[in-house]
Amino acid sequence: MDNGPKMTKYDERSPERVKQRFTVAPRVDVYENANELLLVADMPGATKESVSIQLDKGQVTIEASRAEDMTGPSLVSEYRPTDYARVFSIPQGIDASKIDAQLSGGVLRLRLPKSDALKPRRIEVRSS
Amino acid sequence: MLRQLGEFDRTFSMLDELRRRMDRMWEDWDADEPGFSTQLSSAQAWPRVNVFDTGSNLVLKADVPGVNEKDLHISINQGALSISGERKHDAPQGYAVHRLERGAVNFSRAFSLPIPVDADKTTATIKDGVLTITLAKAPEAQPRKIGVQTR
Numbered sequence: 001m002d003n004g005p006k007m008t009k010y011d012e013r014s015p016e017r018v019k020q021r022f023t024v025a026p027r028v029d030v031y032e033n034a035n036e037l038l039l040v041a042d043m044p045g046a047t048k049e050s051v052s053i054q055l056d057k058g059q060v061t062i063e064a065s066r067a068e069d070m071t072g073p074s075l076v077s078e079y080r081p082t083d084y085a086r087v088f089s090i091p092q093g094i095d096a097s098k099i100d101a102q103l104s105g106g107v108l109r110l111r112l113p114k115s116d117a118l119k120p121r122r123i124e125v126r127s128s
Numbered sequence: 129m130l131r132q133l134g135e136f137d138r139t140f141s142m143l144d145e146l147r148r149r150m151d152r153m154w155e156d157w158d159a160d161e162p163g164f165s166t167q168l169s170s171a172q173a174w175p176r177v178n179v180f181d182t183g184s185n186l187v188l189k190a191d192v193p194g195v196n197e198k199d200l201h202i203s204i205n206q207g208a209l210s211i212s213g214e215r216k217h218d219a220p221q222g223y224a225v226h227r228l229e230r231g232a233v234n235f236s237r238a239f240s241l242p243i244p245v246d247a248d249k250t251t252a253t254i255k256d257g258v259l260t261i262t263l264a265k266a267p268e269a270q271p272r273k274i275g276v277q278t279r
Contacts, residue, residue, distance in 0.1 A: 022154065027230045032221035040222060040228050044191035063227035069258075071187050075242070076179035079191065081153065106257015107195035107218075 024083040026062070026108075030088075033104070034120050037112040044106035048059050051103060053110065055096050061087045062108065084123075093118035133183070174235045175211075175259070183271055185239035186245065186263040194218060194230070198204035200254070202261060204247045243269040 031038040039062075043051070046064035054061045066083045095115040102109045138146070175190035190211070200213040217232035219225070242262070249264035 029219070029228050029230050030226035031220060032226055038220060040218070040230065042193040042257070047256055057239040069189060070180060072180040072182035074178065075181055075186070076178035076188075076239075078173075078178060080178075083264060091191045103256075104252065105195070106191070 008086055022080065023085050024082045025086040026064075026084045028086065034114075037090065039088065039108075039110040039112065041084075041086070041108040041110070042106065043103075043108050045069060046084060046103065046106065046108070048103055051101070053099075053101050055090075055099065056093075058089060058092065060099075060110070060112070061085070062092050062110070064108075065080060075112050093120075173237070174233055175237075176240075177237070179239075184265055186241070186243070186265065188239075188261040188263070189260075190259045192254065192259045195254070195257075195259075197254050200252075200259070201217060201257065202252050204241075204245065204263075207241050207244065208238050209241055209261070210236065210238040211259075211261075247270075 027042045028039040028042075029040040039060075041062060041063075042053055043064050045066040050066065051062070051064040053063075062084070066081045067080055084090070090112060093115045094112045098113040100111040100113075102111075148173070175192050177190040179189055180187045180189070188209070192215070193212075195213060195215045199216065200211070202211050204210075213235060215233045215235075244266035245263040246266050250262065252259065254260075254263045
């Protein structure tokens with residue numbers, strides 16, 4: 001008798017999930033020199049079309065979706081293809097119009113050039 | 129009758145819990161990728177692979193971002209498939225390093241194949257950092273259709 005209400009609420013407790021997508025943060029290297037910041041990210045399976053990079057309010061967001069590539073019954077399953085997403089705060093003085101992204105072999109290279117005001121400058125000493 | 133339904137319900141709750149645990153396991157697995165945890169070390173289980181059976185072929189897929197095709201060696205020897213190679217460190221010259229998560233990797237993995245394959249018809253491609261090895265099943269391992277006759 002006690003189980004009656006439990007039975008009716010079962011569906012509410014565990015709604016059926018149609019498809020759950022997993023997202024991981026891609027592994028990145030971050031480098032800097034006098035002219036630019038260079039961000040290198042491992043995103044295997046990401047294509048040029050699937051990657052989106054957005055710069056907003058001092059944050060750069062890298063995202064990529066990846067298709068499930070099951071081609072038949074699975075014999076070994078050590079990983080599942082996941083989407084990628086990661087957000088970075090970037091310092092002020094990045095020239096947003098010159099940001100360049102390049103994807104090759106599953107590795108994304110994002111170049112964030114510094115604006116001229118941030119670049120190191122040599123000050124000439126005058127003699128008077 | 130009601131008691132039986134209760135049992136039924138509990139069984140499903142258990143299955144549900146199992147599914148949750150499995151999901152969590154996957155998430156942990158994704159978060160803690162072996163092989164990259166230490167920098168510049170040789171990795172035991174890298175790359176991770178998925179293998180599918182497509183009927184006439186076995187298809188092996190592995191994530192190998194940043195590995196050049198010439199640094200990858202694949203061989204089939206007596207029913208064992210081995211993949212070895214290295215991912216070189218690709219740090220640019222003259223840059224200061226803020227963060228290093230992508231190590232260089234030396235890797236070697238071997239798989240015993242469950243069925244005989246035709247080594248001559250095996251192909252391997254790398255696209256977008258994903259290695260796909262297509263192993264053609266040997267003729268005796270190909271699926272065969274048996275016709276049913278009426279009498």
